[in-house]
Amino acid sequence: xxxxxxxxxxxxxxxFYPKPPERVFAAFSDPAKKRRWYxxxxxxxxxxxxxxxVPGGVERAAYRMGAMTPFPGALLESDxxxxxxxxxxxxxxxxxxxxxxxxxxxxxxxxxxxxxxTGTDLVFTHQGAFFEGADGPQMREGGWxxxxxxLGEELAR
Numbered sequence: 001x002x003x004x005x006x007x008x009x010x011x012x013x014x015x016f017y018p019k020p021p022e023r024v025f026a027a028f029s030d031p032a033k034k035r036r037w038y039x040x041x042x043x044x045x046x047x048x049x050x051x052x053x054v055p056g057g058v059e060r061a062a063y064r065m066g067a068m069t070p071f072p073g074a075l076l077e078s079d080x081x082x083x084x085x086x087x088x089x090x091x092x093x094x095x096x097x098x099x100x101x102x103x104x105x106x107x108x109x110x111x112x113x114x115x116x117x118t119g120t121d122l123v124f125t126h127q128g129a130f131f132e133g134a135d136g137p138q139m140r141e142g143g144w145x146x147x148x149x150x151l152g153e154e155l156a157r
Contacts (some may be wrong), residue, residue: 011136015148018119021088021156025113027154028091029053037154038147043069043078057082058091074100084157089113104134124148 048062059080080095
């Protein structure tokens, strides 16, 4: 019988963006903007992206992994739901990720926005449960570091 494991982990990534909270929040709420910084990449093909930005609304993405990835041709899916949305202040999303139909993690992601004199402080908190065969906490944190860098690039457009 296969051993079933779970690793729990929490990490926090603070960021500052020199844009007002309304502008940073819009990069999450506008489907075209979020798709650019969150879903699109040269390493995979986006096969689905849905964003219903209201409490209870879905956030789904599916990607066909590219030839230079660890899983060429595999289908990576993220299926999430917005648990809380407070304009310009907070977003909470619960999601699960699967690779070729096998679920490997579940997460609770909180984004807290605070206005400063020169922009926005964003505090991202990721609480995850990683199942056997998962990417693991270190890879996930690195992935979110890169995504938040891409958010900064989106805001500079």
